[in-house]
Amino acid sequence: MYIQIEDVKKSYGEGGSYTQVLKGITTSIKQGDMVSIQGTSGSGKSTLLNCVGGLDQVDSGKIMIDGKDIVGLKTEKLSDYRREYLGFIFQFYNLIPNLTVKENIEACKYLTKSPLDMEELLQVLGLKEHENKFPSQLSGGQQQRCAIARxxxxxxxxxxxxxxxxxxxxxxxxxxxxxxxQINQTYKTTMLIVTHNNVIKNMMDQVIVVKDGVIKQDYRNETKIPAAQLEDL
Structure with missing residues (x-):
């Protein structure tokens, strides 16, 4: 398995404000799969994503990425892991307002020794005609495309x-x-997608449902359909 998560626990606060958010998460994910992590607000799904991304340190457990345990890595090694392995996309686009589309993307280009081709990426994401615009000149969808490209x-x-x-x-x-x-199919990128939208699970290879800090469902989707056929988003 590409990702193996074993009995991961995570809490915040102390004393009267102590909250255990993850209460022993165990799952595994295949390389190249699209995986949804679903649950209501406060279920722990975003915390789980942040732990996999090395943004949050866990209390206990293992998170193996490509055979390497990221739990307990020192700050410098965690930075190396995020730079070499990860891309992040958030609900709010976090674009740099005084940089153009192309400049926003280039800001991350120099973090790797083997970047994708900029022109190809602009074409694939439908951003070529917008490359010299600033975020304020883009629609929400175009801003998210820019964030994806970055x-x-x-x-x-x-x-x-x-x-x-x-x-x-x-x-x-x-x-x-x-x-x-399309990105998953073209580049074979493994994707973990946190969502509260129950429809999105229908296009996923694997579905993980988190409730109150534990996994309630975790299954392979045998009836996967293309994203273009999703209804009632």
Missing amino acids: ALIKNPKLLLCDEPTGALDSKTSKEILILLE
């Missing part, structure tokens, strides 16, 4: 997406999901 330019092995369609309307959400599917 994450992908590093040619990451693992793409972590936290509510990537959460701020978008239904039509634009479908366009972004079709785009993520």
Whole structure:
């Protein structure tokens, strides 16, 4: 397995404010799969994603990525892991407002020794005609495409997406999901997608449902359908 998570626990606070968010998460994920992590607000799904991304340190357990345990890595090694392995996409695009589309993407290009081709990426993501625009001149969907391109330019092995369609309307959400599917098929990028949208699971290879800090369901999707056929987003 490409990702192996074993009995991961995570808490915040002390004393009266102590909260255990993850209560022993165990799962495994195949390389090249698209995986949804679902659950209601406060279920622990985003915390789990942050732990896999090395943004949060766990209390106990193992998170094996390509055979390497990232739990307990020192700050410098964690930075190396995020730079070499990961791309992040968030609900809010976090673009640099005074940089153009192309400049926003280039900001991450120099973090890797083997970036994807900029021109190809602009074409694939439908951003070529917008490359010299600033974020304020883009629609929400175009800003999310730029954020996706910025994450992908590093040619990451693992793409972590936290509510990537959460701020978008239904039509634009479908366009972004079709785009993520296309990226997965083209670059074989493993994707973990946190979402509260129950429809998105239908296009996934694996579905993980988290409730109150534990996994309630974890299964292979035998009836996977293309993103273009999703309804009621």
